[in-house]
Amino acid sequence: MVKILHALSLTTFVFHLSFTLAISTGRRVPTPPLPILPLPTYSQLKWQQREIIMFLHFGVNTFTGYERGTGHEDPAIFDPVGLDANQWVSAAVDAGISLMILTAKHHDGFCLWPSKYTDHSVKSSRWKGGKGDVVREFVDAAKARGVDAGLYLSPWDRHEPRYGHNLEYNEYYLAQLQELLTKYGSLREIWFDGFKNSSALNVTYYFTEWFSMVKELQSSINIFSDAGPDVRWVGNEDGAAGTTCWATINRTSLSIGNASIEGYLNVGDPRGTDYLPAECDVSIRTGWFWHKSQSPKKLSELLQIYYNSVGRNCVLLLNVPPNATGLLPETDVHRLKELRNALNTIFSVNLAEKCSMKASSQRGGKGGGFGPENVLDGDHLWTYWAPGDEDDGEDPWIEVRVADGGIRFNVVRIQEAVGLGQRIKRHEIYVNGKRIAKGTTVGHKRLHRLKGGVVQGSVVRIRISESKGLPLISSIGLHFDPFWQPKDGS
Structure with a gap:
């Protein structure tokens, strides 16, 4: 009887050890990046x-x-x-x-x-x-x-x-x-x-x-x-x-x-x-x-x-x-x-919502919770795209991709996850490889009403050329403003 109990105890110990090792060697869930001070109340x-x-x-x-x-x-x-x-x-x-x-x-x-x-x-x-x-x-x-x-x-x-x-x-x-x-x-x-x-x-x-x-x-x-x-x-x-x-x-x-x-x-x-x-x-x-x-x-x-x-x-x-x-x-x-x-x-209509998203990288890899798809959800503050800590020396970017044809818009909306600090210093916007706008800060909301008027394209890329730490983009929108009719591109 003593030998049987000893065998059962050993089996239990091995099982717990195996379970602990499986957890300790398993994939870690990526955590949010550290905030950059100062933070809003x-x-x-x-x-x-x-x-x-x-x-x-x-x-x-x-x-x-x-x-x-x-x-x-x-x-x-x-x-x-x-x-x-x-x-x-x-x-x-x-x-x-x-x-x-x-x-x-x-x-x-x-x-x-x-x-x-x-x-x-x-x-x-x-x-x-x-x-x-x-x-x-x-x-x-x-x-x-x-x-x-x-x-x-x-x-x-x-x-x-x-x-x-x-x-x-x-x-x-x-x-x-x-x-x-x-x-x-x-x-x-x-x-x-x-x-x-x-x-x-x-x-x-x-x-x-x-x-x-x-x-x-x-x-x-x-x-x-x-x-x-x-x-x-x-x-x-x-x-x-x-x-x-x-x-x-x-x-x-x-x-x-x-x-x-x-x-x-x-x-x-x-x-x-x-x-x-x-x-x-x-x-x-x-x-x-x-x-x-x-x-x-x-x-x-x-x-x-x-x-x-x-x-x-x-x-x-x-x-x-x-x-x-x-x-x-x-x-x-x-x-x-x-x-x-x-x-x-x-x-009220975000033309990007039915499009697919792609980014230069993402924190924690695919499925890590910081993917580019976060910029199209309803949370404009606490879910966001975060690039990886290392972006191979390339400026981080995020793209809106249209499956068929293209979309027409004249307003680009970008929002940062300011709950973790305002970060973006400079950014540029490209449509089908051509730069259509550039700016500096983003913060809670940055709206670019395009000086050239309506553009049409199948790939819209936002490139972050300078930021304090990792840029965190919580929302992106492509919109059409029917009241905006610039004269002579001004």
Whole structure:
């Protein structure tokens, strides 16, 4: 019996040893490459995926016709008798917009909520007998439709007597910031700027204290300013990023209200130690506030802005100002719908989806999980093509191949797996061996609207000529834009 048990134990040992050896000598599952720092936060990734967000400039300027109020306006002039925040939100929803930012206080100091720290607010207006609260109606309407809300609280206050006294004014500003961040639910973006004209009183804004309090009260919110810390200004109000636009930058080189850094903000920095993507702000009209004499920009202009902002690794903040009645003008609402319908027409069909993919190499070899087919799935962030660590000295490339005939397109879309860091420095696009476009950065999204117009081909190759580490491409699209008719190839 002892011999039999000993034989069984030996057999069991040999079996386990064989199993362990089989596992240890088996093919390893390839792992993702190391990220390249700095990386975006979860909130930054969600913000970038919105692509278009809405600004709402509204206040006493809506009734005076000014762009920048004096601070001496009589609050009684504010009387939007037909105000309907639900109409604002419906227009945003129909345009595919998921975040709206309201000017709770502009430079004139008039507050769209009944702040207990000043009478220069809606409580001194004729609207609703002084019992109204625009901020409350705005955030409630947004929440009811599943739209996120954000607020802008201007640091420059031309009405408040404490402006010009550092300690007193900063305490006043922080008190109002606390009101907005504690009484109106969860916000997704808070908007700061450092603008003031040359004749304004000299005040030092305590941005460090402001930002710390914002994060204390709402940790998941994104803070926008020239210096972030979550979202940076693009450096102009034209809605245009640089043709090179890094989400990375050095925050130590930034300061709020400093005009000398606008070029740096526009381009970013490939050696930047901070992940701080850019937001492109522009108004649908000439002015930021509603003026009866103005009309919305043409669809062709808005499409150009989209390609120059979202198509260059940024988010577009499009201002749509309510009128003196308290409604978004029908012309503006119609133009928003036109823009959404145009974008759906262009990008709802990816002509590459029915094609086959080929690449110079892939991490882990065939079947390793990082093949070129990943660029055609529905995940534009966490599945991606990664070339092998060694590409035989050749620039890595990925190809779209058409089985029969060819495809006609005039827009090429490329997206990086930015969750592992922005990497691509230079790239080129070829159709049937002929170069049709070249560019630098890609980031979350790069759109090439081809200068020569529509091309037709059976092999479309994207070559990465320079990158920080391995380039990781999460999505590729070939699209047809019927609104794009370049003249003389320009």
